[in-house]
Amino acid sequence: MPEYFLLGVCGHVDHGKSALIKALTGFEGDTSVHEKERGITIDLSFSALKSATRTLGFVDVPGHQDLVFKMVGGSFGLDVGLLVIDANEGLKAQSLEHACTLSFLKIPCVVVLSKTDKCLDLEAQKQSIQASLKPYKLTILALLACSIYDPQSLEDLKNFLLNYPFCKRKQGGDLDRLFRLYIDRVFVLPGRGVAVSGSILGGSIKEHDKVWIAPLNRVVGVKSLHQHAQEIQEAHQHQRVALQLQGVRAEELKMGMLLSTKGYLRAFDCVDAKLLAAPQSLPIQHNQRISLQIGMLKIQAKVLILQYPYVTLVLDQAIFACFGDVGIVSLQQRIWGAAQILNPITDLLKKPIKLDLLKALDRQDLIQAFSILAQAHKKGFGLLSSLQRFALKPTKALEIANQVGGVVVDCQEYVLYPQSTLKSVTHTIASIYQNNPQALLSAKSLAHKHSYISPYLATLAFQTLQDQGKIEEQKGLWVQKGLILEKVQEKLQDKLYALLKQGQFAPQAPYNLYDVLDVDRQMGDRALKALCQAKKVVRLSHNVFLESQALQQVLDLILKLLQEHPSLDIQLLKTHLPLSRKFLIAYLEYLDSLGKTTNLEGKRFLKQGFNNNS
Missing domain, CATH: 1.10.10.10 (Winged helix-like DNA-binding domain superfamily/Winged helix DNA-binding domain)
Structure with a gap:
């Protein structure tokens, strides 16, 4: 199968992007009436250039200053950017905004100087452009000169794009395996139903798969897949694809909605992030309003500065962000910079603790981050959401958790507890036996009574008290040291009967009675069954x-x-x-x-x- 790379063609309005794509692929992007009347690309348009070994998908993004939103949205799934610059005009406002977007999204780019047939001093222009782009810290793979009226320059550009050893851009971690796609178009196929299109941020999708429409919390079927006017069986990360869906109406879908796999992501209206300012951007102020864009989703947010550049973003709507996601930040419709999501899941943490956490996450010190979170969550810090939270599968997160000191790791429930919680649970159990010497407890019964206590943590606490000579295990139950299990069981029926009689016409439910008596549910059921038989x-x-x-x-x-x-x-x-x-x-x-x-x-x-x- 030919390798596939998605390239975004961006740059200032009228710098020749659409003309360049037409010369390379034969596809005319400005096809709508409004686009032809205005002479600019208004929407995202798509085409492809193919060879025997490689397919290049092109996303022609708008270059007009009023359409930066669509340019940003079209960039998230790119492998490479083609930054087109008029060799005569040089860098303009939107050229720099597009360069800023490519830089923050870590998209390597090929700088293409267009309209070179009219340039009087090409070398001087090249040097000027390279110097101006240097502060943006772009990864520039090549700087090529081209004119649509020079067939050889077009052929050279085409050969470069079809043969350069591009790499698939990765976000990093296990998120690259999770299917995610932000819808950029919704349309109806006559006689076939509703379809959506977008660029795949991670994972893959197959014909007849199920996808989860995150904002609707609904799973729908994929009837077919289409890519560059051809029906395909499967699409992968950073590929353009159209999905024909079943089980949803077109009017229910909106641009910016996330499609993914159910069970991995949750939405939050607050996220913690690190601000990344573009060159010459002024610092954002506390409580300032910004626009944040991830894929084709654009929302408003308020910035709460913890300690610059670390902030909490209070969002106007909940989003399904993940660790490491980069959102492009705009002020008054102009790109200011970006926000890198460090903590996508809301935590009620005190400011100093949250700052320590964000700094640890920023430097990728997950051992320290896990330690901070475990100490802050006295009732246990769960790892089952680690894909969204740390871009790690739970099994990998568990491996890191086992390197953290001062915590108890429940490898079955994927939960971390601070050592202080084990001490607290041990004290709770000791108090139960002190107040009720006839208690008959098990790890499961304690977990049922206190939802935050896992059976593993309860077992550790029971074993601690056993080591202290206070309790002992008999037939899977823990009883006070020196008591005989059978005698305790005999008394249990009398106690249970007395509570039922005391309840008269509306006694408590059995499980509540078992909690009152501090007995294991299985033992309580046996006693209740005996009372019924009698x-x-x-x-x-x-x-x-x-x-x-x-x-x-x-x-x-x-x-x-x-x-x-x-x-x-x-x-x-x-x-x-x-x-x-x-x-x-x-x-x-x-x-x-x-x-x-x-x-x-x-x-x-x-x-x-x-x-x-x-």
Whole structure:
């Protein structure tokens, strides 16, 4: 399969971008009526140049100052930029804005001097342009002169583009494997349905795959893929592609929406970032409003300066940003610079801690970053979101976590705890046995009662208390040292029965009772089952168990009401038995199961032949 590179043709308006693409590919980009009338490229246009070994996709981006937004949006998926500069006019305002965008997105570029047939001193112009571009820290692969009226210069440019050893641009980390595409066009294919197009930022997409429309939180099917007017089976990172979708209407889709794979990304309306200013840009002030653009998504944000250049961006809408993403920052429709996302997931951290975290992330010191986050999250810092947060798969994040000192790493749940949390959990367990010597606990029961405690962390705490001689393990349960498990189990039935009887007509659910008694759920279920078998307790529904005598009192009341009224519904029963619907429905359905009543649209009727004593 020929290698594919996506090239963006950018530069100031009227510097010859569209004419150059037409000369190279035969494709005329300015095809709309408005474009032809104004003589400029208004929208993104696409074409391709192919050889036996290479396909070059061209994105012709607008060069007019009012259309910088579309130029920026068209740049995110590029492998290489073609910065076209009129050899006579030299660098102009939009030339520099485009150079700034390429630089911040780390897109290497080929500088093409156009209209060289009219230039009087080409070498002097080359030197001037190179000197002017130096502050922008562009990676310039070559500087080539070209004129559409000079066939040899066009052939030289074409040969260079088809043979230069370009490299696929990578964001780095495992994000390169996650499919992401910001929609830049939505259109309807006559007789075929809705389609969208864009440049793939990472990963790949195949025909008949499922894609997740992130802002809609909806998964839809991909009926077919198209690339440069041809149907294809698969498209990869930094390739142009059109996706024919099923399961969504065109009016639901908007430019700037993100397509990805479900289960990896979450949206946040605050992100932490590092500001990157363009040459000669003035510093942004605290609380200043900016425009931030990632792909074709452009939103407004307020800048909260932590310590320049580290900031928190308060966004007007939540975005699905990832670690390392670069957003282009604009002020009053002009490019100011960029913001590199360092922390895409909102954390409630104190300012000094957040600054330490951002500095560690900025220098790629993930061991230090993990340590900071673990110490800040006393109830555990999860690694399952590490792809979005650190551009790492959870397995790789776990490898780094195991290098962090002073933490407990749960390799099963992918959670980091500070050592202080283990001490706190150990103290909690010790207090339970001190207040309730008959407690029967397990790692699972403790995790059920306290959601932040994983079974692994609970086991470590139990083992710590065992080492101190306070508790011991018997048949998978932890009991106070010296107690006999069987005797504790015998007493459990009596305690459970007493609580059910105390609850009268509306006792607590079994799991709540187990928590009160500090017993493992499995042991509690066994005790409850034994009480039911002894007919001391009756099960009415999944989580409603009632002491037998209390149940009989309720049934007697219901039958009495049925004798006094033609029918009985929830509202009437509630006036005599002020309980929640959960219990009232359970009582009525239990009576139905005994065959004494008939249920007709929620109303109970006493069957003929039954009375209060039958």
